[in-house]
Amino acid sequence: MTTSELTCVVHVHSVYSDGTGTISEIAAAAARAGADAVLVTDHDRMGGLAHAGWHGDVLVAVGVEVSPSHGSHLLAFGTPAPVRHNGRALAQILDAVHEAGGVGFAAHPFSRGGWVLGRAGRAAPWGDLRVPYDGLEVWSLVTDTLEYLRSPRALLRFRRRPDEVLADPPAENLAAWDALGARRRVPAIGGLDAHQFGLRRRGRVLVRTMAYERTFALLRTHVLLDAPPTGDAAGDTARVYAAMAAGRAFIARDSLADATGFRFAGAGGTVAMGDEAPLPAGGLELVAQTPTACELRLLRDGEVIAADDGVADLRAHVDRPGVYRVSAHLVRHGRRRTWILGNPIYLR
Incomplete structure (x- = not known):
């Protein structure tokens, strides 16, 4: 942990x-x-x-x-x-x-x-x-x-x-x-x-x-x-x-907002960022959390599969193998900018 x-x-x-x-x-x-x-x-x-x-x-x-x-x-x-x-x-x-x-x-x-x-x-x-x-x-x-x-x-x-x-x-x-x-x-x-x-x-x-x-x-x-x-x-x-x-x-990009506390993992700590694991039978819930409300995106193999704005928590049930990663975005200086890039969880 x-x-x-x-x-x-x-x-x-x-x-x-x-x-x-x-x-x-x-x-x-x-x-x-x-x-x-x-x-x-x-x-x-x-x-x-x-x-x-x-x-x-x-x-x-x-x-x-x-x-x-x-x-x-x-x-x-x-x-x-x-x-x-x-x-x-x-x-x-x-x-x-x-x-x-x-x-x-x-x-x-x-x-x-x-x-x-x-x-x-x-x-x-x-x-x-x-x-x-x-x-x-x-x-x-x-x-x-x-x-x-x-x-x-x-x-x-x-x-x-x-x-x-x-x-x-x-x-x-x-x-x-x-x-x-x-x-x-x-x-x-x-x-x-x-x-x-x-x-x-x-x-x-x-x-x-x-x-x-x-x-x-x-x-x-x-x-x-x-x-x-x-x-x-x-x-x-x-x-x-x-x-x-x-x-x-x-x-x-901590100059946009302090990102300390961001986490991306499987529900219950089953997998963590950087892990490579078999996709469980029945799938898995992935959870991303940020210290500040933002736009959160969950991507599989580079494609956005879930997103929400103005939130500090994003949860999605996944049932397909793939490379899952999260990005977080904030509006600063008049435009939306990448704030956080998480390392992937590899579900094979």
Whole structure:
């Protein structure tokens, strides 16, 4: 039974690769933004590992973004050192992550490229989503947003008022995730790809845009644990990684409203988010609950099969196999926006 929930900001870059913040600065930004944990993933480096652990009330976990030049970047969590990728096929990289005791999530796997970042904005999708990764970023906030902006004016508006520009994850991402789930479990996380772009000189950031604190408020992965953190950083970090790989997590736009307390499960706790189980004879009642009234949608294999608006509870009896997931939506800044994306329950 879930007894603890941590709000995590995932996929963050520091001074150890192409970010502009130190680990302590990033932890402080997370604390100001109200996040419980930061998952740092620098490109092919784990210099931040020496500073991992509890920084006050914020847990800093250090993984690595394995970054082959051809794309197919992988967020590796739980490895003691960076994973070599030169000359290795993607499946071999994943094998190395697993052999080192880690888990691997596909980073911005649906990247399409965009003009905003110039050469850095070249498409970097995953070449083969059939390999045995442990999960994926279904919503990579900075990457997906910058790739979809179509003009300098739109970019300026995003920098000034990001909550007004952000609405939904790309529909193509969700469709691909649903299709992948028909074949096997595919736990999803929301990644930021946060860098705090800018110029750092002599220990100070002189110029910055998309600051960590602001970005950390926009999209989070809420991780559900079976017990509260103990204060043992290594053990708490391992439990966060295990929960993500089990699909015991949901993605939320907490800047629209605090999503803490969202749950999606079978009635009576028969199945939980991330579970894969046979459909019981006679079917099963699925229950979604939110802390704030909203529009709730239950989807099977990507199609809405039940929905209600202005509610904080949605119940539906299902009697067909499928991949069932829930999304919650709120009207903010003049339009309906995705608030919560839950991981699926797989009924086979």
